[in-house]
Amino acid sequence: EVQLVESGGGLVQPGGSLRLSCAASGFTFSSYAMSWVRQAPGKGLEWVSAISGSGGSTYYADSVKGRFTISRDNSKNTLYLQMNSLRAEDTAVYYCAKNTGPVTDYYMDVWGKGTTVTVSS
């Protein structure tokens, strides 16, 4: 069974940093691109970032470009999101999602349960 489990969320002050992790199991991790999608309280889904299966290509939403970095360790079947210079508007549930192919233009089919990030003083 394909499973994605996010961790690393929590309360952080504005300007602070946090690193999210997503542990994957049940599929050949390196064969699939992966994405991060967030949802602010009471709001809709917002795509944040994606990375190819090899890790060689990365893409970001304009709202996080220059502040967030997506990466992966295929030997550990783990996806990461390093979040720096956090702002109140980054407060959200962050979901990890598996794309259906090795590159990021494949749609997202399996999602984790999410981890909550709260940016507040």
Next chain:
Amino acid sequence: QSALTQPASVSGSPGQSITISCSGTSSDVGGYKYVSWYQQHPGKAPKLMIYDVLNRPSGVSNRFSGSKSGNTASLTISGLQAEDEADYYCSSYTSSSTWVFGGGTKLTVL
């Protein structure tokens, strides 16, 4: 990266059909077959319902169908059931090599 446009809410009675629209541009919905739809119940993760405009993943009821015309995609749910009540989001790949979601539509089954 503007969000795709969806109606905020739709409603229907059990057994009826409803359609949710998703409007974009030629740089996203109109330019690619990579339109997907997700269902989200409160407090739960999104669930894929339609991919590549009109395809259903294994296990999704055939009461769910998708289509596209120009820059607008649509999700139709026929034979509405109480468990269909949820939020629905469309998503499209874009010419910037990014993904964009719609603002979401709350479906109420009366």
